[in-house]
Amino acid sequence: MDKKQVPDIVVARLPIYLQTLKMLEKEGEYTTSSKDLGKRIGISAAQIRKDLSHFGEFGKQGTGYSISYLIEQLESILQVNGVWNMALVGVGFLGHAIANFKGFANHGFQIKCVFDADPQKIGSKVGEFTILDSAKMEEIIRSEKIKVAMITVDAIHAQAVAELLVKSGVKAILNYAPVTLNLPKDIRIQYIDPIIELQHMTYYFQD
Template structure:
């Protein structure tokens, strides 16, 4: 399987399938099918079958999918069978909330370090974390071997901080900063900007 040939839009749907399957598992359901998944996700059954078929044959005609089996397969495809450490940079309100969020651990992620450049908060505790100085970011993140980061800094600081993360060896960045980052092609960046999402939705409102 050469994942680089699979469209990114397909990869983007896999976590949604995994989430739906985990909810089915919580409901004690052992089997499902593309129709049921489609109804839960608002995606056609044909699209789900097509997406999954790019990674192999996971179901049987007439019996559907084994929920535990498909969960394991999707976790393996998405590389979340073990726990990924995350570095979180930017300890404003959003950073504080993410540092305290308990939901990462059950889905293959763990916040391991938090950083900021504000002298007034460096050294303070946020939950179980001590806020560290971004001056030390490259050295400490590199030593820890962390490859995943979340960026919750202002737009004016995002590019500089992202470059430090890349220098430290980070290869995947989830950025909440409202700016597009210019980084090497081998660094995967995803963006979450609530304003853009809201403006997208209000198009459909009268």
């Protein structure tokens, strides 16, 4: 079963559905509908039903969806019902914040090791992690079988770091550096860049 059959834009919405369902569950709800979910997320009910229909039938006519069941199904589809170990590369202000972030654990992710190239930082602590030498990155990531990494180094170093990560066996990169990475097409990349998002919004400002 080739996964290319489901449009990426659909896949991109599943984590948002999951997030909202988890919140509903925390609020004590047991069921929801495409209409309700759509209103909360700001998209149409039809789109939610269409999206889910790519993966199976999860609801009941008349009553909607069981929240816990749909959460379970989405976690399975997204493969976040287990835990993925991650590497974090670059301990500046942002890397520091991410290393201390407690929110990964409940959503299928866990930082396993943290790297930096600065001799001043290597060996010291960030959160619960001892900062490791970037020079040992390939060896460690390979032996730990880490498939997911976050890049929080400077823009100038990001491409080289990314290439080394790929060489070490990493298959998915969350890139916080403000550059487009050029990597083999079987490597997944997502970008997080506040400047890009801010500039997107100011376009719409009244003159």
